[in-house]
Amino acid sequence: MNIVKDFLLQLALVATLIFTFQTFFAEKLEKERENRNFIHALLLALAIVLCMSFPASVTSGIRLDIRIVPLLLGTLYGGWRTGLFLTATIILYRLYLGVDLGFYTTVITLIVSMPAILMCQKSFLHASKRRRINLALLLSIFYCFVGAASGSFIRGISTKFLLFNVIYMVITVAAVWSFISLNETIKEILLKNQRLQTAAKDAEISFLRSQIKPHFLYNSLNSIASLCIDDPKKAEALILDLSQYMKSSFNFKQMDTLTTIENELKLVKAYVNIEKARFGARLEVAYDVDLHLDMWIPPLVLQPLVENAIKHGLMTTLRGGTVSISVKNETGSVVRFAVEDNGSGMSATTLGEIWHADGKKQGTGIGLWNINQRIKLLYGQGICIESIEGSGTKVFFDIPVRPLVPIGG
Structure with missing residues (x-):
């Protein structure tokens, strides 16, 4: 019964460490692959040490443990670096426990079996769930067979020794099957959850985009309509400019793709031209854009901010003012987008309440709330607002540099 308890203790220790990693670290560190692999290897090494410690x-000369379980999991899922690290952990800890016949058995077993495990690692990663389980079982049987053969060579063959190794092989194979199966099931659940989250995020972003395009059209056409009586020719020219932009902007085949800074600025300038024709000298626009920024950005992120600055920042005052649009590389890996106006600004109370009820209570329409939601969904951090009542408002956000690459092929 003590032997059963010892094996159950080892199984519990391995299970705790492995599934702690899957639950708390695997998904959170998916993008930080180096940190993820390091933590994974460290926890598996700890599992090996604990198995060898208990x-x-x-008999007095024969001690068995299931170190093969974390060793196989680490090597097959983590790669050769993790496998070599775990191998070194086993040898060094076995050396610490003492140089005896068991130490030599361990070294020989690892020298013979690890090359086979490493050779199968790539095939394991590209295999289906069933084939992964079968391959892991074959490798565990091979490891146990090598261990039994090396032990027989060093200690000599006896019926009791062979019987213990058969029992050990059964326990080891059962443990490997259980852990590989559970690990694959957890990976499937996490992957399914990740896909559902991605689908939900994409659906929300698409919904937000479907809001902002009609919103832009509605306000642009209203501005053009106000010119139809006073200056029909100018209104006609602006309609033609707007239609040319919409011809390329409403590309439904790429509804959920990113766009370039150049294309985004075309939209901004189309809108600014419409508003400048309407408000004349009261509206000035300044551009400070790094022309060498070749990167992908979400579409329709600047125009709503410019619209908000003009309508709610500048045109609420008789004097009007200037909107400054800045797109600059801040740190080499991050580009800052900023829209600033010297208009009426906002009070501290208004600034604190601007996110409530999607901003409509403050008269800002869906622009600020919409952009904040989209940026937060895509990059984890929304927009920032700095405003002083009577002096103006600055809205800015950061986007990681994503170099231009061909889309769809």
């Missing part, structure tokens, strides 16, 4: 003592 072995099942069969």
